[in-house]
Amino acid sequence: MEAKQLQSLRAHSEQLAGFIVRLTSYYEGLSAEIDKELQSLRGHLSGKIDFTLATLSMNKVSQLIMLEPYSVKTLTQAWIRQLEEDIQAFQRLVTEPAARSQAAKASSALKKPINGISAVLPLYQKVLKCYQSGMGNAEESAPDNQPNNRTVQLKQNLIDELGQLVQTYIRVNPEDDYLASLQERLGQGLTEEELLNSCLILIRVMVQETLTEANTAGKIIQRLNNALGNINGDVQSSISKSAESFEARQSRNQELRNVLEDMEDALEGENNIDDLKQQAQHYLGQMANSLSAGEEAERQEQEGLMSLLVSMQQQLSSLQKQTNSYRKKLVEQRINMYTDPLTRVPNRMAYNERASKEWDRCQAQNRPLSIAVVDVDHFKRINDKYGHAAGDKTLQAIARHLKTNLTSSEFMARWGGEEFIILLPDHASDKLLNRLNELREGLAKLPFKFKQERLTVTASIGGTQCRTGEKLDAAFERADKGLYKAKSDGRNQVVIQDNE
Numbered sequence: 357m358e359a360k361q362l363q364s365l366r367a368h369s370e371q372l373a374g375f376i377v378r379l380t381s382y383y384e385g386l387s388a389e390i391d392k393e394l395q396s397l398r399g400h401l402s403g404k405i406d407f408t409l410a411t412l413s414m415n416k417v418s419q420l421i422m423l424e425p426y427s428v429k430t431l432t433q434a435w436i437r438q439l440e441e442d443i444q445a446f447q448r449l450v451t452e453p454a455a456r457s458q459a460a461k462a463s464s465a466l467k468k469p470i471n472g473i474s475a476v477l478p479l480y481q482k483v484l485k486c487y488q489s490g491m492g493n494a495e496e497s498a499p500d501n502q503p504n505n506r507t508v509q510l511k512q513n514l515i516d517e518l519g520q521l522v523q524t525y526i527r528v529n530p531e532d533d534y535l536a537s538l539q540e541r542l543g544q545g546l547t548e549e550e551l552l553n554s555c556l557i558l559i560r561v562m563v564q565e566t567l568t569e570a571n572t573a574g575k576i577i578q579r580l581n582n583a584l585g586n587i588n589g590d591v592q593s594s595i596s597k598s599a600e601s602f603e604a605r606q607s608r609n610q611e612l613r614n615v616l617e618d619m620e621d622a623l624e625g626e627n628n629i630d631d632l633k634q635q636a637q638h639y640l641g642q643m644a645n646s647l648s649a650g651e652e653a654e655r656q657e658q659e660g661l662m663s664l665l666v667s668m669q670q671q672l673s674s675l676q677k678q679t680n681s682y683r684k685k686l687v688e689q690r691i692n693m694y695t696d697p698l699t700r701v702p703n704r705m706a707y708n709e710r711a712s713k714e715w716d717r718c719q720a721q722n723r724p725l726s727i728a729v730v731d732v733d734h735f736k737r738i739n740d741k742y743g744h745a746a747g748d749k750t751l752q753a754i755a756r757h758l759k760t761n762l763t764s765s766e767f768m769a770r771w772g773g774e775e776f777i778i779l780l781p782d783h784a785s786d787k788l789l790n791r792l793n794e795l796r797e798g799l800a801k802l803p804f805k806f807k808q809e810r811l812t813v814t815a816s817i818g819g820t821q822c823r824t825g826e827k828l829d830a831a832f833e834r835a836d837k838g839l840y841k842a843k844s845d846g847r848n849q850v851v852i853q854d855n856e
């Protein structure tokens with residue numbers, strides 16, 4: 357080989373060795389065994405290159421790589437799967453639209469093909485940012501310690517939730533001054549400390565209420581028990597009295613029988629008519645006495661029995677009154693438990709119960725079931741411009757409108773805030789779109805007037821049909837995605853989300 361050729365071969369070998377060395381450091385970290393072998397491979401290829409040892413080392417590395425279950429591709433896929441799960445969990449946790457739409461964007465970015473390991477890192481950064489804005493960590497970086505939008509939003513949500521709770525308790529305790537003043541202060545806004553204190557006080561009220569309720573229930577049961585015990589005592593005494601009077605009647609009958617026998621014996625040997633008459637009168641007198649004593653005993657017995665019956669009847673009717681009022685109270689409590697205090701439509705708990713029943717029924721009968729999430733557009737502006745009370749009235753009118761315009765098989769509930777949820781059995785996707793548009797258009801026609809200003813209130817709706825075998829939560833999330841699409845596409849529209 358010529359010197360020139362030899363020189364070029366050496367230069368190529370060195371280039372190749374350098375490349376392999378760089379490549380090995382890139383793949384470092386797959387497993388400890390591979391790392392060790394890569395290190396010795398790098399040793400053979402750096403400095404004075406030893407291709408014989410390097411070839412042995414390369415064979416070893418390649419065997420180890422073949423045994424390794426993880427490739428960069430599978431690792432990347434696993435990370436993306438994990439990321440996707442995290443984002444979905446995050447979306448479920450956070451209700452704030454900005455954070456949710458950020459999460460939705462990150463989630464859809466994951467759906468696009470990922471071209472390399474480095475492409476995952478910016479996604480992680482996006483998701484982290486999303487978490488920070490969602491969980492309010494961004495607050496720390498807010499200038500001059502000013503609360504950021506997210507914090508303000510969280511606080512407002514808390515005030516709204518608290519407002520709803522207070523409203524529930526005011527209905528139960530209309531005389532409670534503290535609750536009334538708390539409701540007033542909630543309307544005016546609270547500092548963080550006041551808010552925290554109010555939450556604590558309300559928790560105390562709830563605990564107290566529960567204890568009182570348990571106490572009342574205990575007292576009522578005790579009273580019922582006492583009344584039943586009295587009735588049982590009366591019944592027992594009436595049974596023993598009956599037994600006593602049965603014995604007394606038997607002994608009176610025996611007495612009569614004895615008198616008759618005596619009379620028979622006395623009359624048998626008697627021939628004188630006057631004596632006979634006298635004897636008969638004597639015995640008849642005895643019998644008459646015995647009979648009137650019996651009558652008197654029976655009269656007393658009847659009287660005793662009657663007063664016993666009257667007292668039992670009184671006790672039974674008071675018992676009935678107590679159970680009726682208790683039953684009414686229980687029914688009222690049950691209704692309150694399932695009713696949203698502001699709008700008087702079913703609440704989230706009622707929805708959960710109804711939804712799972714509807715879902716079981718529809719699956720058993722192989723019939724479709726759809727879910728729709730309705731969210732009032734720019735509702736915050738109504739609160740900000742016309743006040744919280746106007747916002748409340750708007751929600752009440754919207755709830756009333758939805759409720760009265762549903763068919764008997766459809767069901768609606770207030771999900772929370774300015775969001776409502778509707779269950780619609782028997783609607784295929786195309787019909788669902790028409791049906792929801794009907795409701796949306798009806799809402800937009802509601803005549804609102806605040807501060808002499810006529811106002812049109814619209815809502816965005818996301819809907820979907822539940823799929824056989826899926827969990828209702830999954831269908832809800834799909835409908836929710838439809839809602840966010842409807843919002844981001846311009847609001848006042850319905851989006852049926854069936855293609856995921």
Ligand SMILES: Nc1nc2c(ncn2[C@@H]2O[C@H](COP(=O)(O)OP(=O)(O)OP(=O)(O)O)[C@@H](O)[C@H]2O)c(=O)[nH]1
Nearest residue numbers: 453512516732733734735736737744747748773774
């Ligand atoms: N008056 C009143 N306001 C409520 C109630 N519950 C929630 N809110 C308010 O509803 C507002 C919801 O605002 P956002 O979530 O920003 O939504 P939005 O203004 O409707 O905007 P988009 O949904 O994006 O169209 C917040 O200001 C809450 O304070 C309530 O029971 N009564």
